[in-house]
Amino acid sequence: MLFKRFSLFVYALLILVPLIIVLLTSVKTLQETFANPLGFPEGGIKFDNYVAIFQEQTMAGYFMNSTVVTLFSVSFTLLFAAMIAFGITRLSNWLGNILFALFTLGMMVPAQVIMVPLYSLVLNIGLTNSLVGLILVNISSTLPIAVFILTGFMKTLPKELFEASTIDGAGNWKMFTKVAIPLSLPSLSATAIFLFVMHWNDLLYPLLFITDNAYKTLPLALLEFRGQYATNYPMLFTGVVIASAPMVVAYVFLQRYFVAGMTAGAVKG
Template identity: 75%
Template structure:
């Protein structure tokens, strides 16, 4: 009974803020100040969802976020999977040292590397560039992907690799024909994790992007927050729109995510 009560309380703590965000996104700014917790007498409206794309040019920001996120996830998974396979194939202390070196990337806080990273990107003339932002995202998220994928690939049966090498298969063929197919559940779970990180990232776009043409969605949402006033209806509308891709990705890849987690739990 206590557990059910705790779960019910937790459900209310999650649902109530979500409902407030949805209701506020369907009000005008004046209606929000007049009746912040209730439904206005004139009823709810969807004009904010239309205005945010027409008047606020959110289509371009949305497209920038899609390009940066998909490219960052793809290349981070590509490089991390190859590195993880190499580490899992190296026996002894050398493999452990390599794994520790790449894992150190997760320990260093982003705030510590802000200044040197900005200096490097500036010298490479990659500021105000989606390409530069993708490179930074790949470099920052690769340690996480390597950490997850290495743990899974170490559990793969080595007998299969040895049998394939006896048949004449090289490391690249073993990786593409055996390791990648067997690691798809773990790679899908990692992809969802990286997608959420890159899609919600605000720090690096804030550091490297000043041109409106290259703004991502989280950075564009800051335009609704001024020094003395905040347009909460438009801000919450943008929050809902930016959350939809993550929800859809999880819905469509849920079975792969669960399979990846279960595979790691059973084999680890």
């Protein structure tokens, strides 16, 4: 018991110490950061960096770009994944298993392996430096894992409910919207949080497809604070705090749905 508590204490320190350093650095000047990296600000806590990052930088535009890309990517991925997962569970065993295996294979291909052909494809259809192109790439890259999660949950739904709906004259679309979706809300919420974190923090695809400042997302914009010979750590960490805030807020308000989604279907009645 003592060892477990000590392990949890060490783990908490590993999480809290970097977090405290980031928060403290975000309210310091550059001179204070280099003079006393781990200490409190000498002149007291000031939020000048947070004001400056929106006034002097186009951070509001980057924040909006990330919001648009993330919301559309998560929404369409969830919609398509839910429809595919429902279709897989309604098909015969062998055909459904083949389709499920195909989507599962999509999870096994690292994004770095397909960077060159994917960039060539997006370039040929004229969607580089475009939020639409970035959204489409995000949907295609995370659809397999969303299908994997939702299919696993929908397979646990009682078949008797769908049989009863069929007897009542409900078609596939009505069963999907009136039966499968309401029962899958915990799993959909958990998947939504998972996708939100992936798309909000994504740097690879914006770095690959976006070069115009007008379409940069937050993770890509944070690279602007890194110079060839020096890095503005206070502004960089301020940007990190701003970029992390939506994820923290989303998790705090949707925590019960996330836990319910992770445990849903674990025990089949």
